[in-house]
Amino acid sequence: KQEVTQIPAALSVPEGENLVLNCSFTDSAIYNLQWFRQDPGKGLTSLLLIQSSQREQTSGRLNASLDKSSGRSTLYIAASQPGDSATYLCAVSTGQAGTALIFGKGTTLSVSS
């Protein structure tokens, strides 16, 4: 059974700091991995999607890496800003037929100015 774990559960950093959020999954047979952002009381915003054949994806100040064999992904945020404060969720898809996304519980990030 696929399980997704995110560490740390919460993180507080000063503005401008670079940071890394971690995601691990127990079954390496994934189709893709997606990082989302969730603001309090709001929906999910997709940040980055990494196919199982890819090693990383970049969007602006965000960079996500994937090491499928070790069951790990990281989300790197450069030069953090107060507007980055949110909960970051990692989710894996187990294939076209396995339609459910399996989510971690998230990392709640707080960036202080």
Add this chain to the structure above:
Amino acid sequence: NAGVMQNPRHLVRRRGQEARLRCSPMKGHSHVYWYRQLPEEGLKFMVYLQKENIIDESGMPKERFSAEFPKEGPSILRIQQVVRGDSAAYFCASSSPDRGRYGYTFGSGTRLTVV
């Protein structure tokens, strides 16, 4: 492109009433998924539907919960005889058939409160 539209945003029901949650997928998407987020827990898959078909309902509670995606109109998640434990945020996501390549788009959710 309005994205995935869910309504209502907030819903309050008394115990024993019925709750109906609606979801209109993103334009061009024909696949709909429902997830539930209980307080202090992660999002859990409930059901996956295509037009007029339930494809995977492995995450749906066996009783009181049902879902449909009719040929015309939005997808509906129905909860009959609600109990306090049903209080949660319910999210709908949609995708194209090529979800492996393009991923999922989520709506803003419906916050259900049972009093």
